[in-house]
Amino acid sequence: xxxxxxxxxxxxxxxWWTGSGWSRHxxxxxxxxxxxxxxLATEEAxxxxxxxxxxxxxxxxxxxxxxxxxxxxxxxxxxTVRPDLSLKPKDPEALDWII
Amino acid sequence: MYQYDxxxxxxxxxxxxxxxxxxxxxxxxxxxxxxxxxLRLMNGLYLQLHAYMLRVAIPYGTLNSAQxxxxxxxxxxxxRGYGHFTTRQNLQYNWIKLEDAADILADLAKVEMHAxxxxxxxxxxxxxxxxxxxxxxxxxxxxxxxxxxxxxxxxHPEFTYLPRKFKIAVVAAEKDRAxxxxxxxxxxxxxxxxxxxxxxxxxxxxxxxxxxxxMIRDFVPLSQxxxxxxxxxxxxxxxxxxxxxxxxxxxxxxxxxxxxxxxRQVEEEFAHMLEQGVEPPIDELERIKxxxxxxxFEDGVKSVDRSDPDFALWVDRNTHxxxxxxxxxxxxxxxxxxxxxGDATGDQMRLMAELAKQYxxxxxxxxxxxxxxxxxxxxxxxxxxxxALDAAGLGAPNMDSIEDMIAxxxxxxCALANARSIPLAQRISEKFDASGKTEKxxxxxxxxxxxxxACGHHHAGHIGILGVDRKGIExxxxxxxxxxxxxxxxxxxxxxxxxxxxxxxxxxxxxxVYLSQKEGEERFLDTYRRIGxxxxxxxxxxxx
Ligand code: HEM
Ligand code: SF4
Numbered sequence: 001x002x003x004x005x006x007x008x009x010x011x012x013x014x015x016w017w018t019g020s021g022w023s024r025h026x027x028x029x030x031x032x033x034x035x036x037x038x039x040l041a042t043e044e045a046x047x048x049x050x051x052x053x054x055x056x057x058x059x060x061x062x063x064x065x066x067x068x069x070x071x072x073x074x075x076x077x078x079x080t081v082r083p084d085l086s087l088k089p090k091d092p093e094a095l096d097w098i099i
Numbered sequence: 100m101y102q103y104d105x106x107x108x109x110x111x112x113x114x115x116x117x118x119x120x121x122x123x124x125x126x127x128x129x130x131x132x133x134x135x136x137x138l139r140l141m142n143g144l145y146l147q148l149h150a151y152m153l154r155v156a157i158p159y160g161t162l163n164s165a166q167x168x169x170x171x172x173x174x175x176x177x178x179r180g181y182g183h184f185t186t187r188q189n190l191q192y193n194w195i196k197l198e199d200a201a202d203i204l205a206d207l208a209k210v211e212m213h214a215x216x217x218x219x220x221x222x223x224x225x226x227x228x229x230x231x232x233x234x235x236x237x238x239x240x241x242x243x244x245x246x247x248x249x250x251x252x253x254x255h256p257e258f259t260y261l262p263r264k265f266k267i268a269v270v271a272a273e274k275d276r277a278x279x280x281x282x283x284x285x286x287x288x289x290x291x292x293x294x295x296x297x298x299x300x301x302x303x304x305x306x307x308x309x310x311x312x313x314m315i316r317d318f319v320p321l322s323q324x325x326x327x328x329x330x331x332x333x334x335x336x337x338x339x340x341x342x343x344x345x346x347x348x349x350x351x352x353x354x355x356x357x358x359x360x361x362x363r364q365v366e367e368e369f370a371h372m373l374e375q376g377v378e379p380p381i382d383e384l385e386r387i388k389x390x391x392x393x394x395x396f397e398d399g400v401k402s403v404d405r406s407d408p409d410f411a412l413w414v415d416r417n418t419h420x421x422x423x424x425x426x427x428x429x430x431x432x433x434x435x436x437x438x439x440x441g442d443a444t445g446d447q448m449r450l451m452a453e454l455a456k457q458y459x460x461x462x463x464x465x466x467x468x469x470x471x472x473x474x475x476x477x478x479x480x481x482x483x484x485x486x487a488l489d490a491a492g493l494g495a496p497n498m499d500s501i502e503d504m505i506a507x508x509x510x511x512x513c514a515l516a517n518a519r520s521i522p523l524a525q526r527i528s529e530k531f532d533a534s535g536k537t538e539k540x541x542x543x544x545x546x547x548x549x550x551x552x553a554c555g556h557h558h559a560g561h562i563g564i565l566g567v568d569r570k571g572i573e574x575x576x577x578x579x580x581x582x583x584x585x586x587x588x589x590x591x592x593x594x595x596x597x598x599x600x601x602x603x604x605x606x607x608x609x610x611x612v613y614l615s616q617k618e619g620e621e622r623f624l625d626t627y628r629r630i631g632x633x634x635x636x637x638x639x640x641x642x643x
Contacts, residue, residue: 010126011196012150047128051146069571071510075148079511081439081521085179085194 001031001059004039005072006052014075015049016065022048024087026076027064029057066097073098100163100462101246101390103211110254111208114215118142119201126197141221143214144200147514151195154217155207159227159245159269160188160465162212164452167463169210171448177203182448184433184441186505186556187266188226188465189217193512215253220261220347222252222332226268228276229466232391233428233474235420239295241271241288243387244324248286251325251379258332262339263347265332266304278467278583280312281305281559283349284331291318301331301361302353305553309589310350315362323369326378330369334361394460399425399479413485413496418476425478429459431471431488432495432503436532437525440506441469450491458484467556468505470498501536501543501610502528505556509549509566510573516549518566518573523547526603540610543623544582559583561624562609563590564602575602579609579635580627591632594640608638 003026004017015022016029017039023029032039036054043049056068067073078086080095088094103111118138125135139145143154155170162170170190174182177199178192185191195203207213216223225245232240248267252258258265268277271288279285285300296318303312319327331349338356340346353361401424405411418427431451434440443451451471455463458480459473466472476484488494497503504527507513509520524547531537546560550567557563563578574596581590597605612635613623627635 007146007150010198012146012194014149045128047126050132070573071148071514071516074510078149079193079521080519081511081525 001057001065002033002036002054003029003057003065003067004032004036004052004054005029005075006049009047009050012050016076017043026057026067029065031059070098100161101158101242101387107250108208108211111211111213111215114142114213115201115204115208118204122197122201137219139200140218141215142200142204143217144195144197145218147193147512148510149512150193151197151200152512153192153195153200153203153214154185155190155192155212155214156217156224157189157212157465158249159225159231159242160229160467161227161231161242162463162465163461164456164463166210166212167448167452167455169206169212171445171452173203173206174448175445181442181444183439183508184443184465184469184471186467186469186507186554187224188229188467189224190465191508193508218264220263220265222255222258222261222265222267225249225252226266226277226282226467228270228272229464229472230276230419230428230474231271231464232393233419233421233426234272234274234276235422236274237272237422238290239271239288240391241269242391243384244271244286244288244297244321245269246387246390247325247379247384248328250383251328258336261332261336262341263344263349265335265349267328273585275583275585275587276467278556278559278587279303280587281309281556281583282312284328285312286324286328289318294320296320297324297327299327299331301365302350302358303587304348304350305556305558306348307345307551307553308348308351309553309558310354311587311589312350313353313358315358315365321384322381323373323378326372327365327369329377330365330372333368333372334364338364394462394475396423396426396475397477399477401425401478403478403481407482409489409496410482410485413489413494414481416496416500417498418481419472421475423475426475427478427481429473429476429481429484430466430498431473431493432497433470433493434497434503434528435492435495436502437529438492439521440504440524443471447491447493450487451493454484454487468498468503470503497537499542499544500538501531501540501545501562501606504528504545504547505560506547507549507555509547509555513549515552516566517551517568518549518575520547520549520555520564520566523564523575523599523602527606530603530607536607536610539614541622543610545606546581556583557581558589559587560590561622561627562606564606567596569596573599575599577602577605577609577639579632580624582624593632593636605639609635612638 268282300312464472506524510516548555559581578590
């Protein structure tokens, strides 16, 4: 699937398009299909997202979303060297998910 | 230390307000990102993987306790409690909000700091010897010259839109502690026939096309220093390759024209400029110099009590000989075993500031190796200093050892990265520390970059590691034989790349080759230069 991501304009946080808005959690991301241009026109005008782009991902059997590129997986979770600052500080498997 | 005069302060304050307005207009939608990006970059604000990143300039790496404390407070208030000291003697914050950026710049301005010219195609922060004004082996303190260059290059209208970024380093000792010849311009303050002047090295750099700067003039009188630098830049500004980002650095121009032709053009421009009298009055240098006058050194004990072996090791490893024999410069390692090279927490920064006030005449330095120096510590105070540092996790006795590696932020933070750098640094330091090999290896400079931009100086590492992307998987190229000291050389790639585990093992193997082949007091680099690449390659790639 193709997911839409960018950074929150105000905070810089990594955000993912959920179909109706933005979430910091990649698992909330939806397939944007052919609507990208439409979404971007509204969202950029609304000043909610900065430097948005579309990237490849897969939805796993458990419903979670896994970006295809390691860079997007690092973005989705946080620096691998500071798990304490990641979105899942208590998940011991988070690092394996990135790599 | 230099103190802002009313002009410096007014310029910086005005810039904060200008940026506040620009950020407000971006947030309210009057500016698009395309319009805003060049404006934020002029103020050191990047967008990285996880958030905005702010790069703060620390001119020639010198700062006082109040400034270090302000950096700590910003880390705690606006970031996540830490900052990253960089190879260009600056500090980067990784988790900045656009909403806060102007307030941060205002906090910085209160302590005479800013983020101006820390990005973009302009003259960047001038770097220098971290032991400047303290080292036993320097001719003069290079910082007044660096400061003069800073003033000249700040907001210089002619050099605001250069073909590409421009980095200058100034040193004043035979020993090069600032990677001078790997800068766009390297200036060495020298003495000739009793007169002090400058040698100019132009066209060095790392990145995707590393080059060592050739010397283009062995002596420029101090009364013509700025004019000569300006002539070097003018020729570049006129002919630098604006059409191709990858060929836009001055090193490419010097290389393509050839050193002789480039020099001829600079000399021609220089002669012309001398007639125009663009040099600032020499009085300005005289006004600057007293700011860097020696503090009031006092005589005291000249050696330490070595009965505590841990302390003695730290003294041997992490102190540098001072020009006053009752003092040393002390290196505070930001490379604890398994730690993140160059990171310091707000608490650690505040402690270093406090210790500088107590033991080093209120002064600190940032090293290009991502450590911190207290330049003037009384030998009598060393034990108390070390005790305080060690208790805060800042006492690692590893300067210039394999554990004192440089590592760029890599894929953990950087949007341009191909691979992570920091985990390699952590694993190597843990492995070598645990096996006790670090000690046996002595001076060994390991440098790691997460992509070809070479922020981690891998081209100049005795051992260099470069992260590459191999079909979406992190892969690492190993190189050997680089140096960024007075014997500058560029490292050569050993051969095919390695996985993360593989490259750690490879570093282990090449260090084994060194230990088995080493003669006398040779360092890794010396052995490599004597025996060449072949034995290392054999150890790495021969299946037999
Ligand atoms: C994370 C944000 C960073 C970005 C986007 C970035 C970007 C770049 C780029 C594009 C280059 C190559 C320039 C060229 O060859 O024209 C470069 C070079 C360099 N950067 Fe960075 N960098 C970053 C962080 C750092 C850090 C953290 C350090 C210090 C640890 C650093 C120090 C340097 C140095 C020393 C060079 C090579 C010297 C040179 O040839 O200019 N940079 N950087
Ligand atoms: S070398 Fe590459 S990965 Fe490392 S900080 Fe520079 S641009 Fe980023």
